[in-house]
Amino acid sequence: MLESLAFIIGTTLMYSTPLIFTALGGVISENSGVINIGLEGMMTMGAFVGATVAYFTGNPWLAFLAAGLAAALLALLHAVASVTYSANQVVSGIAINFLGPGIALFLSRMFFDGATMTKPIPLGGTMPRPFHNLFIWLSENLSGTAGRMFESNSVIDLIFDQDATVFIALISVFAVWFVLYKTKIGLRIRAVGEHPKSADTLGINVTKIRYFCVMASGMFAGFGGAALSIAIVANFRQTLVSGHGFIALAAMIFGKWKPQGAMWACMLFGAANALVVFFGRAASPIQISQQLLSMLPYILTLIVLTGIVGRANAPKALGVPYEKDSN
Amino acid sequence: GATEEEEGLSMAMVTDVGGVNDQSFNQSAWEGHQRAEKELGFNVSYLESNQDADYHPNMETLMGAGNDLIWGIGFKMGDTILEAANNNPDQKFAIIDYAYGDDAPDNIVGVLFKEQEPSFLVGYIAGKMTETGKVGFVGGMEFPVIHRFQYGFLAGVAHADPSVEVFVQYADSFVDAAIGKAITKQMYLDGADIVFHAAGGVGDGVIAAALEEDKWAIGVDRDQNDLAPDNVLTSAMKRVDNAIFNVAEMLKEGNFPGGETVVIGLAEGGVGIAPTSDKHVPADLLAEVAELEKKIIAGDIVVPYSEETFEASR
Amino acid sequence: MKSIDFSVKAVEMKNIIKKFGDFTANDQINLSVHRGEVHALLGENGAGKSTLMNVLYGLYQPTSGEIFINGDKKDIIDPNTAIACGIGMVHQHFMLVETFTVAENIVLGMEPTKKGLLDMEKAIEDVEEISKKYGLFVDPNEKIYNISVGMQQRVEILKALYRGADILILDEPTAVLTPQEIKELVQIMRNLTEQGKTIIIITHKLKEIKEVADYCTIIRRGKYIGTVDVSKTTESELASKMVGREVIFEVEKQEKEKGKLSLKIDNLVVKNNRGIDAVRGLSLEVFEGEILGLAGIDGNGQSELIEALTGLRPVVSGKIHVNSKDITNKTPLAILANKLSSIPEDRQKRGLVMEYSVAENMVLENYRIKPFSNKGILNHEEIKAFSEDLIEKFDVRTEGPTQKVSALSGGNQQKVIIAREVTNDPDVLVAAQPTRGLDVGAIEFVHKALIEQRDKNKAVMLVSLELDEIMNISDRIAVIYEGVIVGIMDAKDANENKIGLMMAGGAEDEAI
Amino acid sequence: MKLFNETKSKIIGLFLKENLKFTLISIFIGFLIGSITLAVAGFNPFRAYAIMFSGVFGRLNYIAWVIIRSTPLILTGLSIAFAFKTGLFNIGAEGQFIIGALVAALAGYFIQLPAILHIPVVILLAASAAALWGGIAGYLKAKFGVHEVIATIMLNWIALYLTNFVVTLEAVQRPARPVSHNIQPTASLMFFQQWKVTEEGRAWLLDNFLAREILRTPFNAGILFAVILAVVVWYILKHTTLGYELKAVGLNKHAAEYAGINVQKNIVRAMLISGALAGMAGAFHVLGNTQRVAILAAMEGFGFNGIAVALIGGSTAIGVVFSALLFGALQYGGTKIQLALGAPTEVINIMIGTIVFFIAIPRLIKILLAKFSKKRGEDNA
Numbered sequence A: 001m002l003e004s005l006a007f008i009i010g011t012t013l014m015y016s017t018p019l020i021f022t023a024l025g026g027v028i029s030e031n032s033g034v035i036n037i038g039l040e041g042m043m044t045m046g047a048f049v050g051a052t053v054a055y056f057t058g059n060p061w062l063a064f065l066a067a068g069l070a071a072a073l074l075a076l077l078h079a080v081a082s083v084t085y086s087a088n089q090v091v092s093g094i095a096i097n098f099l100g101p102g103i104a105l106f107l108s109r110m111f112f113d114g115a116t117m118t119k120p121i122p123l124g125g126t127m128p129r130p131f132h133n134l135f136i137w138l139s140e141n142l143s144g145t146a147g148r149m150f151e152s153n154s155v156i157d158l159i160f161d162q163d164a165t166v167f168i169a170l171i172s173v174f175a176v177w178f179v180l181y182k183t184k185i186g187l188r189i190r191a192v193g194e195h196p197k198s199a200d201t202l203g204i205n206v207t208k209i210r211y212f213c214v215m216a217s218g219m220f221a222g223f224g225g226a227a228l229s230i231a232i233v234a235n236f237r238q239t240l241v242s243g244h245g246f247i248a249l250a251a252m253i254f255g256k257w258k259p260q261g262a263m264w265a266c267m268l269f270g271a272a273n274a275l276v277v278f279f280g281r282a283a284s285p286i287q288i289s290q291q292l293l294s295m296l297p298y299i300l301t302l303i304v305l306t307g308i309v310g311r312a313n314a315p316k317a318l319g320v321p322y323e324k325d326s327n
Numbered sequence B: 001g002a003t004e005e006e007e008g009l010s011m012a013m014v015t016d017v018g019g020v021n022d023q024s025f026n027q028s029a030w031e032g033h034q035r036a037e038k039e040l041g042f043n044v045s046y047l048e049s050n051q052d053a054d055y056h057p058n059m060e061t062l063m064g065a066g067n068d069l070i071w072g073i074g075f076k077m078g079d080t081i082l083e084a085a086n087n088n089p090d091q092k093f094a095i096i097d098y099a100y101g102d103d104a105p106d107n108i109v110g111v112l113f114k115e116q117e118p119s120f121l122v123g124y125i126a127g128k129m130t131e132t133g134k135v136g137f138v139g140g141m142e143f144p145v146i147h148r149f150q151y152g153f154l155a156g157v158a159h160a161d162p163s164v165e166v167f168v169q170y171a172d173s174f175v176d177a178a179i180g181k182a183i184t185k186q187m188y189l190d191g192a193d194i195v196f197h198a199a200g201g202v203g204d205g206v207i208a209a210a211l212e213e214d215k216w217a218i219g220v221d222r223d224q225n226d227l228a229p230d231n232v233l234t235s236a237m238k239r240v241d242n243a244i245f246n247v248a249e250m251l252k253e254g255n256f257p258g259g260e261t262v263v264i265g266l267a268e269g270g271v272g273i274a275p276t277s278d279k280h281v282p283a284d285l286l287a288e289v290a291e292l293e294k295k296i297i298a299g300d301i302v303v304p305y306s307e308e309t310f311e312a313s314r
Numbered sequence C: 001m002k003s004i005d006f007s008v009k010a011v012e013m014k015n016i017i018k019k020f021g022d023f024t025a026n027d028q029i030n031l032s033v034h035r036g037e038v039h040a041l042l043g044e045n046g047a048g049k050s051t052l053m054n055v056l057y058g059l060y061q062p063t064s065g066e067i068f069i070n071g072d073k074k075d076i077i078d079p080n081t082a083i084a085c086g087i088g089m090v091h092q093h094f095m096l097v098e099t100f101t102v103a104e105n106i107v108l109g110m111e112p113t114k115k116g117l118l119d120m121e122k123a124i125e126d127v128e129e130i131s132k133k134y135g136l137f138v139d140p141n142e143k144i145y146n147i148s149v150g151m152q153q154r155v156e157i158l159k160a161l162y163r164g165a166d167i168l169i170l171d172e173p174t175a176v177l178t179p180q181e182i183k184e185l186v187q188i189m190r191n192l193t194e195q196g197k198t199i200i201i202i203t204h205k206l207k208e209i210k211e212v213a214d215y216c217t218i219i220r221r222g223k224y225i226g227t228v229d230v231s232k233t234t235e236s237e238l239a240s241k242m243v244g245r246e247v248i249f250e251v252e253k254q255e256k257e258k259g260k261l262s263l264k265i266d267n268l269v270v271k272n273n274r275g276i277d278a279v280r281g282l283s284l285e286v287f288e289g290e291i292l293g294l295a296g297i298d299g300n301g302q303s304e305l306i307e308a309l310t311g312l313r314p315v316v317s318g319k320i321h322v323n324s325k326d327i328t329n330k331t332p333l334a335i336l337a338n339k340l341s342s343i344p345e346d347r348q349k350r351g352l353v354m355e356y357s358v359a360e361n362m363v364l365e366n367y368r369i370k371p372f373s374n375k376g377i378l379n380h381e382e383i384k385a386f387s388e389d390l391i392e393k394f395d396v397r398t399e400g401p402t403q404k405v406s407a408l409s410g411g412n413q414q415k416v417i418i419a420r421e422v423t424n425d426p427d428v429l430v431a432a433q434p435t436r437g438l439d440v441g442a443i444e445f446v447h448k449a450l451i452e453q454r455d456k457n458k459a460v461m462l463v464s465l466e467l468d469e470i471m472n473i474s475d476r477i478a479v480i481y482e483g484v485i486v487g488i489m490d491a492k493d494a495n496e497n498k499i500g501l502m503m504a505g506g507a508e509d510e511a512i
Numbered sequence D: 001m002k003l004f005n006e007t008k009s010k011i012i013g014l015f016l017k018e019n020l021k022f023t024l025i026s027i028f029i030g031f032l033i034g035s036i037t038l039a040v041a042g043f044n045p046f047r048a049y050a051i052m053f054s055g056v057f058g059r060l061n062y063i064a065w066v067i068i069r070s071t072p073l074i075l076t077g078l079s080i081a082f083a084f085k086t087g088l089f090n091i092g093a094e095g096q097f098i099i100g101a102l103v104a105a106l107a108g109y110f111i112q113l114p115a116i117l118h119i120p121v122v123i124l125l126a127a128s129a130a131a132l133w134g135g136i137a138g139y140l141k142a143k144f145g146v147h148e149v150i151a152t153i154m155l156n157w158i159a160l161y162l163t164n165f166v167v168t169l170e171a172v173q174r175p176a177r178p179v180s181h182n183i184q185p186t187a188s189l190m191f192f193q194q195w196k197v198t199e200e201g202r203a204w205l206l207d208n209f210l211a212r213e214i215l216r217t218p219f220n221a222g223i224l225f226a227v228i229l230a231v232v233v234w235y236i237l238k239h240t241t242l243g244y245e246l247k248a249v250g251l252n253k254h255a256a257e258y259a260g261i262n263v264q265k266n267i268v269r270a271m272l273i274s275g276a277l278a279g280m281a282g283a284f285h286v287l288g289n290t291q292r293v294a295i296l297a298a299m300e301g302f303g304f305n306g307i308a309v310a311l312i313g314g315s316t317a318i319g320v321v322f323s324a325l326l327f328g329a330l331q332y333g334g335t336k337i338q339l340a341l342g343a344p345t346e347v348i349n350i351m352i353g354t355i356v357f358f359i360a361i362p363r364l365i366k367i368l369l370a371k372f373s374k375k376r377g378e379d380n381a
């Protein structure tokens, strides 16, 4: 029983990790006032670059960073359009969603003999699990109950023996929250998202902050993609991301543009999927058609949303380009 | 190139949405074409499809390019090909994973694989090798092809040891690797130690789970041992390349089996277990498998391929 | 107690030219201000006052011209430079982040930090300290959306002072203030000059200039007209310099008997956005052929009252009758049909669809009826003819009915609304802040239009924060305070002190 | 006649508009970036474009294919453009398409009626179901303030799994196939579908090259409906009180509310109409082309591509028709360069992305144009 619960929690964490990264990206960009509907495209870019770098170098950390960097570069396009050239941010984001996968698959064909998938990442090239060896050591060296607590498939093992990305994601939530609400730059970011002109009159460089945020947004979306391609699985293929970016976008709005809110929304979604897996197994006490069960996460999200009273508070200047010489 | 002017036969294929280098049966199909090019002197080419709506126009494009034989790779192209064959009686077609039955027009060949046969063999291996008495099967979506894998596997396990329990779960997706990983981990948690998948991209998650939990996974379609050399026990292979090469050969020899359904099983060398199986499967067990193979070829064992045939066989 | 130091020119702007494309907003403007002086900047709407000040504050770059601060030539390339020169600016439209606290707004851009982290405790201390120093009391922890406009303005001033500003620019600081708040502001300005600060104030209100300013520079259509010593001039002289002609202040208005009861509000209770009662048992009657002025400080329930009257906000209890028909909690459409129209408070938010043409806006309430549409099909010709007619009648300055309203000036946008509402031929016309931000000419026009309605025997309810306006054109005046009417009087019996006191919550007969 | 004249002047007006100029320049830049990409990958871009051009216009049946491909995109594009006009972002056209297709397949198979009734009944049912699907998002937004972007993303997935569930029901699924039964011939919109495979039809087609070229494709009446619907959408937005209200709500809901327009009702109405349009895209796709629905392993992208179509078309009805044709031509032509050169078709996505990207930034184009013309001016001097 307890193990079942632990499994559901563990699966929730695994499933929601790529979403959390990506939704955090959305949080950062949108708090500075730039809509980022291009998360899906940025995530695809990150997933591809992560898998490719991991394949060629065998170094997951380098791959992870490269994924963030590549997606940030893609985000730079979005920043140029929406910050410098006052683009319609939704349109620019949609463009990113064509460009990201387009470029990623194009490059994939160049690097992998025409394939739209990468080769499997060699052993050791994927994200390590930081507690894995510790738990094994503990279970072998502690005696009695204490040892059993860390055994494979024990509650602790099921919940905590996760890819490093899971912990990085959770830390990132805290870090983004901290930056947004506890630091100078965070105050400025939020000011720019709410009232860019006010920030400008106080000598804050709106353009710089928005560039920074949009690129950070890309970086996190890239991390999200990499969390799929080098942690959950060990390769990239065309269909790997399929829709996760949009789910993260929804989670970000659902979480009312707050890092912790976005995280909970992603976890809700992850938990719903964990339940689908749990109830979908043969031994499950309830037997429902798999297709009906698959709808659960989406229906659940809709229901929860209607239950949330009041409208979500988007940053006031969200989607409005800031132009200096106008009233 | 110069070859364009040569008086060789031409053969082309339309891939399904996976693309030609999908490290799965589209790729295998293309390898079959390439072999036909090399050994039989065919001119070969392919067109990729990005969505279902591409099949028909791609087919037309290949017809326009003047090919002698056009392949559709995947059952989803079944109707498209039938229609094209009806409209163009002079054009020859063939399709993988689809059969038209008796009223097929005679310019069309359906190629079916007995996926249940290699699945039976890997099921037998799993049934023998499991230490926990539990194994798993992860399916993509509930398609007849996937059912053939599933029931062949079930029968194989039962043949090895009727007391071994098999967890069967479908992901209802061919793409969501994370779901595949979660299902597989769940199966391991429930005590399974070997999991077989027939689930496309979802299978990436299955193999990732095996790698992480250091348990066994069984690959599908091609030899997937490269994905996790220490954890992919064996694979149920489907030699689309051989099938295509064989039909091409028949075409060249003037025996194009138009109007027929070519069913390829162990006997025809179109399916089998992965050559790397000897890495992890003990030799004596492989010997048993070889025996079974012979029996299947001889018709002594008829492997079930659907729920009904499976129930009937028990 | 004047503290002007005539030896130092705190600000000197020479031959400033600022062009927006082909349009010259500032054409060779000169401005010189001594240290410790209150210098007023006067001009009609669009004269270029804000532009000039934005140039001084580094928000705009002048096309040509020179700026000297305390005698030194400065290149003010951005607000940071301006701040470094000791310039602070309170903008016409407040520059506050509504979701932030007072303290967060004040320190934004110059945040105190501790070990690299935001030090909000220090920020709050700092704010308390300067607010004590200059007598500008605020609650540092309150969110901006929770405080009054007057408070918000203090926050704006504190923002400048926190940055060590010696030269303060106040762009129309009194436009949104109550008489009491204006008095306080005047006091604050005196305090500041006593402490050696220099102030440049933009305002349309001549009375205020007379009251606080030492010198006044007048701008007309982007051109420098001159600088006058305020103590040696009169209000009407200033006015005629500003517009270039004589201005009549008094509105012509014939005596008129009021008719029968038209709008009856009975014990009305309405909640605000935060769910708190904003209108709390308010009763009021407006009769045919009168203008009832509703005076009151912003935020005492006026907005909620108007929204309830027009069907935009639910009534919790109480009744509203128009011509003895109950319109309580009816839809806006039903209320329109019952002949209550309104000129909304916020013209761009409520009154107009900015991306629609003038013609389309003219029929915003009437597009559903003949002849503008028939069975759901619009008749563009009729709409065009109708709006051409109104454009002419109301003297809307526009290229034509197909021009987008967003391209019109504020005054002309307001004319579109008034034309539309008046043409509805309502029995009751509720006009909320109808002249906010308009220049003298436009104000004259609006006032005439309202009086015309009254003379046509309509009931007009004028809700305004401008006491002068209320006193000028109302027949009766009601004062609203904390959601109830605290006094009603004939305009003849009203005076500024009396109303001002009631607006601040003091009873009629008690003096504090 | 009046309508015709107005339409004509509208079209002429459109070509004079700045927006169109920017769109054309964006398309040009898209091709430019596409050619750079191809060149970098070692393919001759001129050859590639020549192949694409002849692959699209070279034969009558190629043109027919482009039209077939563009038909659903016109409608999903219209759906999204319509929602844009009313201030809503309907990411859910994909799901509404799926629902429309599903219902069309079911009604086309189960209902027995003569063609003259069957077709309209099927279309009506499909449009209504999809309208409801879109309406859910509208209702959730109007009633609970749920952001339509989230609601429609969720509804897309629900639609997908719902289809997969329904298609696998015994009564619906073709035995042992992952598809539904084919619709009755009475519901088909394909031209001469029955006749063209009869002996007589074949014989006739053999002698009539042009007809044969077109009829070898599933050329169907969908395009006619799509164009008619584009005109209807244009007419609604331009000439009806409904359109006036919807646009007013989209542009400024506060003013609309003040003027007595029921904002909530109009949000729902807008989503109903938008959903109906996307649903009809699905219906025509089934009735005209596929004749059935299949189990979906992933979204097919008709709705998502519709977003790009709407954007390239400037969210105007006429613009959408042209941009859908461009989109269809690019996608169809893209497969030809793969066959001829082995060039990756992803270059098409890069081109489309580039076009949409530059459409987002008319300002940059303006600056580029100004520089360009200035330079020319200097050269002349």
Ligand SMILES: Nc1ncnc2c1ncn2[C@@H]1O[C@H](COP(=O)(O)OP(=O)(O)OP(=O)(O)O)[C@@H](O)[C@H]1O
Residues within 6 Å of the ligand: A325, A326, A327, C020, C023, C025, C043, C044, C045, C046, C047, C048, C049, C050, C051, C052, C092, C437
């Ligand atoms: N950024 C801008 N771009 C183009 N024109 C501008 C810009 N800012 C101001 N203008 C124009 O310059 C003129 C002067 O504007 P400004 O805001 O300085 O007027 P003002 O004197 O402050 O008027 P008001 O009393 O209404 O505040 C106006 O006609 C205005 O439309």
Ligand SMILES: Nc1ncnc2c1ncn2[C@@H]1O[C@H](COP(=O)(O)OP(=O)(O)OP(=O)(O)O)[C@@H](O)[C@H]1O
Residues within 6 Å of the ligand: A030, A035, A036, A037, A090, A253, A311, A314, A318, A319, D087, D088, D089, D147, D148, D149
């Ligand atoms: N954070 C976002 N990410 C993606 N798209 C967005 C986001 N916010 C808004 N949009 C899209 O942009 C459009 C404008 O959104 P906005 O929030 O202003 O509308 P709204 O929800 O009607 O406003 P309100 O919150 O005042 O009711 C919507 O159609 C929405 O789909």
Ligand SMILES: [Mg+2]
Residues within 6 Å of the ligand: C046, C050
């Ligand atoms: Mg101004």
Ligand SMILES: [Mg+2]
Residues within 6 Å of the ligand: C049, C050, C051, C092, C171
């Ligand atoms: Mg001004």
